[in-house]
Amino acid sequence: MSTAIELIAVDKRFESGVTALKGLSTTIWPGQFVALLGPSGCGKSTVLRLIAGLEQPTSGEVRLNGVPASKRAAPMSYVFQEPTLMPWASVLDNVALPLRIAGASRSAARAAALEALEDVGLAERASAYPAELSGGMKMRCSIARALISRPAVLLLDEPFAALDEMTRHRLNDELLAQWGARSPTAVFVTHSVYEAVYLSQRVLVLGERPGRMIADLPIALPAPRAASLRLEESFLEQCRRVSHALEGGIAAGVLA
Amino acid sequence: MTVARRASTWVPLAAGLGLLVTWEAIVRLRGIPPFILPAPSVVLKTLWDNLDSLFVSWLFTIKITFGALALALAGGVLLACAFALSRPLELALFPFAIALQVTPIVAIAPLILIYVDSTTASLLICAFIVAFFPILSNTLIGLRAADPNLQDLLTLYGATRWQRLRWLLVPSALPYLIAGLKISGGLALIGAVVAEFAAGAAGRETGLASRILEASFRTEIPKMYAALTLVVLTGVAIYLLTRVLSRALLGRWHPSEQG
Numbered sequence: 363m364s365t366a367i368e369l370i371a372v373d374k375r376f377e378s379g380v381t382a383l384k385g386l387s388t389t390i391w392p393g394q395f396v397a398l399l400g401p402s403g404c405g406k407s408t409v410l411r412l413i414a415g416l417e418q419p420t421s422g423e424v425r426l427n428g429v430p431a432s433k434r435a436a437p438m439s440y441v442f443q444e445p446t447l448m449p450w451a452s453v454l455d456n457v458a459l460p461l462r463i464a465g466a467s468r469s470a471a472r473a474a475a476l477e478a479l480e481d482v483g484l485a486e487r488a489s490a491y492p493a494e495l496s497g498g499m500k501m502r503c504s505i506a507r508a509l510i511s512r513p514a515v516l517l518l519d520e521p522f523a524a525l526d527e528m529t530r531h532r533l534n535d536e537l538l539a540q541w542g543a544r545s546p547t548a549v550f551v552t553h554s555v556y557e558a559v560y561l562s563q564r565v566l567v568l569g570e571r572p573g574r575m576i577a578d579l580p581i582a583l584p585a586p587r588a589a590s591l592r593l594e595e596s597f598l599e600q601c602r603r604v605s606h607a608l609e610g611g612i613a614a615g616v617l618a
Numbered sequence: 619m620t621v622a623r624r625a626s627t628w629v630p631l632a633a634g635l636g637l638l639v640t641w642e643a644i645v646r647l648r649g650i651p652p653f654i655l656p657a658p659s660v661v662l663k664t665l666w667d668n669l670d671s672l673f674v675s676w677l678f679t680i681k682i683t684f685g686a687l688a689l690a691l692a693g694g695v696l697l698a699c700a701f702a703l704s705r706p707l708e709l710a711l712f713p714f715a716i717a718l719q720v721t722p723i724v725a726i727a728p729l730i731l732i733y734v735d736s737t738t739a740s741l742l743i744c745a746f747i748v749a750f751f752p753i754l755s756n757t758l759i760g761l762r763a764a765d766p767n768l769q770d771l772l773t774l775y776g777a778t779r780w781q782r783l784r785w786l787l788v789p790s791a792l793p794y795l796i797a798g799l800k801i802s803g804g805l806a807l808i809g810a811v812v813a814e815f816a817a818g819a820a821g822r823e824t825g826l827a828s829r830i831l832e833a834s835f836r837t838e839i840p841k842m843y844a845a846l847t848l849v850v851l852t853g854v855a856i857y858l859l860t861r862v863l864s865r866a867l868l869g870r871w872h873p874s875e876q877g
Contacts, residue, residue, distance in 0.1 A: 414774055434776065440771060446765065446767040446771065450871045451789075463775045463777045493871060493876075511775070
């Protein structure tokens with residue numbers, strides 16, 4: 363069900379001449395929740411787009427279960443920084459979209475969408491339009507849409523960056539609950555050390571442009587995570603470790 | 619909010635009524651003869667007296683206008699979809715669309731009237747040429763304005779071209795299409811009337827432009843105004859129809875119809 367993601371000596375240079383990634387190699391195991399952390403402009407989003415097969419590496423390879431990512435062999439979902447909902451469709455139809463594209467009938471897709479909305483506590487807003495929802499609700503809707511197709515790979519590009527901190531904490535917990543129910547391989551891009559540590563089993567730290575791997579840190583914290591963890595010494599200790607790696611990498615980049 | 623909405627109905631009506639009353643008063647007080655400027659009451663009476671012949675012509679003009687608008691809608695949308703799917707096709711054909719748009723309709727109407735046997739058909743073609751460009755151009759922009767992230771999402775879910783068109787491109791283009799339709803509605807009427815002027819008043823199957831021409835030959839000024847009134851009413855009705863359509867299709871979600 364879950365899928366391994368391999369990046370092998372990946373370089374990405376854009377036509378504009380900007381080198382976004384340089385010699386990136388790593389393997390993400392099936393069912394792992396990995397946070398991709400780094401300063402803005404370091405190529406984090408590009409890594410996601412490469413895994414999704416929306417961009418091709420200039421050199422090197424991206425493989426999902428051994429198959430090139432461009433083949434899109436594994437079912438994948440993507441959550442963007444913006445909720446990216448269709449403004450002309452109801453919440454229900456937005457969530458049903460992946461199933462409709464996969465060929466499900468309107469009624470079957472809607473029934474499944476309603477269930478998915480129940481999981482994120484949005485069922486009573488099913489007939490609302492995106493413009494009528496708060497930022498947090500829109501993001502819940504976006505996550506429900508991402509999970510409804512039962513993806514083997516879940517890619518999240520700073521989905522909570524635009525939300526206030528309380529909403530972000532709540533959505534972190536909801537996301538973990540949803541992920542735990544099915545355990546797709548998840549890659550979560552963020553520039554928040556706390557969010558990266560709280561959510562993931564492993565943090566990959568990228569250095570400034572061009573993006574290179576500067577640290578690969580396992581997060582030894584109990585699962586499932588509980589909100590009280592945010593105040594515990596063990597959590598803060600992990601955050602310190604990741605922060606040091608991040609700052610060390612940035613400092614090295616400045617000196618180089 | 620409701621006060622503002624009510625005002626948006628009453629203010630233009632009151633302004634129109636005020637204009638008519640002023641017009642009527644000036645004509646009466648100054649004793650302006652109807653062959654120079656007929657009072658609104660005289661225009662109304664002329665309209666009533668000539669209702670039979672004017673009504674038939676009115677129906678004809680409406681037929682040409684809505685026929686041309688329907689053709690423009692179908693042609694503009696289909697061509698825009700084809701252009702959006704095929705860049706070479708757009709490169710090849712878009713210059714012709716522009717050429718048609720920039721050529722004054724009165725300059726090509728005589729040619730069309732010569733080449734096409736049926737007057738009705740040639741009038742339809744003329745009105746279509748005037749009306750279709752805003753729909754084509756707006757729809758094409760709308761199809762290209764789809765959210766790139768949603769585009770990527772559909773790619774990720776393996777959507778076919780047809781699914782992409784149905785679930786993303788067409789709804790994205792709809793507000794643009796409606797804006798184009800609002801322009802084209804008026805242009806179709808202008809095209810129908812202007813083409814008929816170019817064709818000249820002849821035959822049984824003729825519209826309001828022919829009535830205006832006839833009346834001008836006989837210097838029946840009130841009758842010219844009566845026919846003109848019907849043209850204006852038709853134009854306003856078309857505009858209101860596009861407003862209703864816009865509200866029905868975009869009312870719940872598009873910012874242009876909110877607030």
